[in-house]
Amino acid sequence: MRMIQRPAACCATPSEPPPLPDSETLVARFKALGDATRLEVFRLIAAQEAPLCACDIVDRFDVSQPTISHHLRVLRQAGLITATKRGVWMYYAVVPRGVAALGQFLAGSVQESAAAAD
Numbered sequence: 001m002r003m004i005q006r007p008a009a010c011c012a013t014p015s016e017p018p019p020l021p022d023s024e025t026l027v028a029r030f031k032a033l034g035d036a037t038r039l040e041v042f043r044l045i046a047a048q049e050a051p052l053c054a055c056d057i058v059d060r061f062d063v064s065q066p067t068i069s070h071h072l073r074v075l076r077q078a079g080l081i082t083a084t085k086r087g088v089w090m091y092y093a094v095v096p097r098g099v100a101a102l103g104q105f106l107a108g109s110v111q112e113s114a115a116a117a118d
Helices: 023-032 036-046 054-060 065-077 096-117
Strands: 081-086 089-094
Touching: 023 065, 023 096, 036 054, 036 065, 036 089, 054 065, 054 089, 065 081, 089 096
Parallel strands: none
Antiparallel strands: 081 089
16 A cells, blocks of 8 residues: 655644543434434424324334334434333424434534634
8 A cells, every 4th residue: 555645734733523421322313313214203203392103103104113113212222202101102202402412512513623724
């Protein structure tokens, strides 16, 4: 492999990003939203003013009920939604804290990036 030498005045040395307080949780949340169907399930739940019944989620997607259950479980384990049982049905709602953590991370990354560009 051929090594390319950078000219001495080419670029500034990149600064290190600040440490993440809980990188495993953050990574799990981004991974949970990394699947197209899961992202749409999350968006559907987030658009509601009240918790959404699982039956209404299943009816909106062209995948099986077990697949929707899997997606809901991944979103729950990532701390992005909650589930409460009412009778025989589960109802799902967004966890504002979980979503806020993603927003704060992204906003902080953009601010650091903008500050470095100045």
